[in-house]
Amino acid sequence: MRASKGAKGHKSLEQKKDSRLQPDANDTIHISGAEGIFNEEELSRILSRYLKRAMKHSRGNPDRITLTIERVADVLHTVPILTITTLECDSPERAKLLITEKLSELGISKTAIKTAFDTACSTSTMRGAALVKMISGNRSEPDKLRGVRASRLGIEKEFNRKLSKRLSRIGLNTDRVKEALILASKVAHHKDIVAELCISDDPVYTIGYIASSTHGYQRIPNIKNSGDMSGGRVFFIKEDADVLSLIKYLEKTPVLIVDNKQ
Numbered sequence: 125m126r127a128s129k130g131a132k133g134h135k136s137l138e139q140k141k142d143s144r145l146q147p148d149a150n151d152t153i154h155i156s157g158a159e160g161i162f163n164e165e166e167l168s169r170i171l172s173r174y175l176k177r178a179m180k181h182s183r184g185n186p187d188r189i190t191l192t193i194e195r196v197a198d199v200l201h202t203v204p205i206l207t208i209t210t211l212e213c214d215s216p217e218r219a220k221l222l223i224t225e226k227l228s229e230l231g232i233s234k235t236a237i238k239t240a241f242d243t244a245c246s247t248s249t250m251r252g253a254a255l256v257k258m259i260s261g262n263r264s265e266p267d268k269l270r271g272v273r274a275s276r277l278g279i280e281k282e283f284n285r286k287l288s289k290r291l292s293r294i295g296l297n298t299d300r301v302k303e304a305l306i307l308a309s310k311v312a313h314h315k316d317i318v319a320e321l322c323i324s325d326d327p328v329y330t331i332g333y334i335a336s337s338t339h340g341y342q343r344i345p346n347i348k349n350s351g352d353m354s355g356g357r358v359f360f361i362k363e364d365a366d367v368l369s370l371i372k373y374l375e376k377t378p379v380l381i382v383d384n385k386q
């Protein structure tokens with residue numbers, strides 16, 4: 125699902141007035157997006173859930189909602205879910221220090237971290253993520269305004285129920301946490317990915333995360349101030365990454381997340 129507003133010819137008064145919303149090159153503003161892998165019989169329930177999300181988003185009312193449904197191959201790759209932890213953090217300033225410390229431990233350079241913050245704290249929100257090389261900090265995605273969108277990702281049905289129970293026990297059983305955890309698990313599993321940084325572009329959601337196959341999915345409260353419309357995602361990649369093959373994996377390869385405690 126993709127919801128946007130301000131498409132050419134549809135520029136709303138609201139957008140003109142709101143300087144916190146920066147349009148992209150196509151003159152559209154990203155409102156909301158979602159993806160998943162589902163069985164046919166789940167489709168109508170999921171589509172109505174996505175539609176509701178698109179139409180009631182704190183980033184505003186969309187002019188356009190696009191729902192795309194594709195059949196995926198029967199044989200799916202599976203990857204284990206990342207472990208989930210929550211770090212202690214009481215302010216955006218502290219979050220920056222914490223993130224810098226954790227990403228440096230993974231060998232990511234200060235230059236790359238700076239590029240990532242510039243991207244993830246931007247008001248001109250992208251639909252996808254930036255690919256930032258871990259040493260040079262060079263941005264490697266072909267379309268810098270759109271980014272690369274991780275797609276074709278889902279969770280094994282039986283494990284989904286188990287995960288809901290596990291997350292309920294720690295008070296985190298929400299669509300938002302689950303979807304981000306599934307996305308981060310698919311992304312972190314690729315050999316050319318070193319880490320991910322995510323700051324939501326939702327002004328009411330101030331918990332971000334960093335994720336890596338080494339340290340799992342680490343939630344960071346107060347990563348930004350409430351009311352802040354900026355946000356973004358960065359995938360840190362190895363300096364010698366095969367970028368085209370990585371993009372193919374992120375965007376096209378169907379992956380199901382499975383339990384890490386088999």
Ligand code: AMP
Pocket residue numbers: 157159249250251252253271272273274275307322323324325326355356357
């Ligand atoms: P969200 O956590 O949904 O608020 O998204 C935060 C940012 O992550 C968005 O502004 C996008 O730039 C990026 N993003 C959202 N969904 C995806 C995705 N499936 N793949 C890559 N980047 C994404």
